[in-house]
Amino acid sequence: MINYPNKKQTFKKKTENHSNRGMSFENMINETNEFYLSNDIAIIHKKPIPIQIVKVDYPSRSGAVIKEAYYKVPSTTDYNGIYKGKHLDFEAKETINKTSFPLSNIHSHQIDHLISIENHGGISFVLIFFKVHDEIYLLETKYLKDFVKRSISGRKSITYDEIKEYGYIVKEGYAPRIEYLKVVDKIIKKG
Amino acid sequence: MINYPNKKQTFKKKTENHSNRGMSFENMINETNEFYLSNDIAIIHKKPIPIQIVKVDYPSRSGAVIKEAYYKVPSTTDYNGIYKGKHLDFEAKETINKTSFPLSNIHSHQIDHLISIENHGGISFVLIFFKVHDEIYLLETKYLKDFVKRSISGRKSITYDEIKEYGYIVKEGYAPRIEYLKVVDKIIKKG
Numbered sequence: 001m002i003n004y005p006n007k008k009q010t011f012k013k014k015t016e017n018h019s020n021r022g023m024s025f026e027n028m029i030n031e032t033n034e035f036y037l038s039n040d041i042a043i044i045h046k047k048p049i050p051i052q053i054v055k056v057d058y059p060s061r062s063g064a065v066i067k068e069a070y071y072k073v074p075s076t077t078d079y080n081g082i083y084k085g086k087h088l089d090f091e092a093k094e095t096i097n098k099t100s101f102p103l104s105n106i107h108s109h110q111i112d113h114l115i116s117i118e119n120h121g122g123i124s125f126v127l128i129f130f131k132v133h134d135e136i137y138l139l140e141t142k143y144l145k146d147f148v149k150r151s152i153s154g155r156k157s158i159t160y161d162e163i164k165e166y167g168y169i170v171k172e173g174y175a176p177r178i179e180y181l182k183v184v185d186k187i188i189k190k191g
Numbered sequence: 192m193i194n195y196p197n198k199k200q201t202f203k204k205k206t207e208n209h210s211n212r213g214m215s216f217e218n219m220i221n222e223t224n225e226f227y228l229s230n231d232i233a234i235i236h237k238k239p240i241p242i243q244i245v246k247v248d249y250p251s252r253s254g255a256v257i258k259e260a261y262y263k264v265p266s267t268t269d270y271n272g273i274y275k276g277k278h279l280d281f282e283a284k285e286t287i288n289k290t291s292f293p294l295s296n297i298h299s300h301q302i303d304h305l306i307s308i309e310n311h312g313g314i315s316f317v318l319i320f321f322k323v324h325d326e327i328y329l330l331e332t333k334y335l336k337d338f339v340k341r342s343i344s345g346r347k348s349i350t351y352d353e354i355k356e357y358g359y360i361v362k363e364g365y366a367p368r369i370e371y372l373k374v375v376d377k378i379i380k381k382g
């Protein structure tokens with residue numbers, strides 16, 4: 001029932017294989033964030049999925065069992081936290097497309113949220129995982145915003161080439177699994 | 192099923208009665224955060240309750256129904272976000288005690304989390320609602336930390352008088368419902 005990871009434990013990985021095959025993008029990010037947390041580099045958590053709970057049973061003293069619940073539409077992004085005193089906020093998406101990232105993958109209120117965070121002085125972005133290329137890109141909200149604007153009358157996706165041009169490639173490694181804070185360092189440096 | 196509030200709507204309250212009777216502390220904070228959000232003052236959200244989902248049914252195309260799930264222990268605080276470029280993180284607790292706030296009300300990993308946020312340059316605190324007094328206090332983590340330290344060998348609670356001395360009273364009003372960001376302004380000013 002309780003699934004609370006021991007945060008103080010040293011980061012361990014079973015294999016030395018850096019390939020992403022077999023590990024979900026979400027798990028890659030979670031492992032990365034656990035590494036950052038246990039090494040006191042950054043405090044970034046995935047938000048729980050919002051659930052509308054309708055019915056709860058109490059079969060014993062040991063705990064409640066939720067018997068009826070529904071998924072709600074998230075009003076924010078999946079990840080947020082603090083790094084070097086900065087508020088960080090991002091959404092992570094994967095695609096099996098080779099040549100483009102469809103904007104329909106991100107809810108419009110998530111885009112609004114990312115823009116708001118940027119306006120309030122935070123660092124916000126999307127992490128996009130191109131499964132076929134086995135490549136992860138970080139695209140800042142300021143560019144995402146422009147592509148969303150274009151999509152109103154133009155193409156509804158960002159091409160792979162555009163992401164290569166405007167985004168940063170995120171290196172994959174052993175620990176951390178994906179080094180997205182190295183890219184955030186560049187963004188902070190730019191100011 | 193979907194319970195996504197219309198964020199752009201103007202803040203509305205049914206009555207002019209400022210008394211907290213009849214409204215949960217959580218709802219007071221949520222109303223406050225909606226006000227801050229819709230007026231573009233701050234972006235602060237309550238995190239969903241973490242749930243371990245075990246069984247999901249798909250009775251129709253319209254949506255999934257969660258049929259078995261369990262509450263997990265939260266590893267962080269309930270609220271976080273951004274205000275004036277600062278990362279904000281806090282936990283909200285209410286007590287029916289008159290003379291003290293029992294520290295057992297806050298999970299130890301939540302205290303660790305608040306301390307970490309402070310160490311990383313964020314603003315973190317607890318909001319404590321004394322129901323009997325109908326008073327809300329904001330206590331910064333740096334003081335909470337000392338009381339937690341004391342509790343190892345000494346008293347396991349913070350007295351009402353101590354909270355009055357070390358905390359800030361949070362004014363209650365119409366919109367926003369509880370003006371905790373005014374206190375955060377003071378904390379920012381102090382540096």
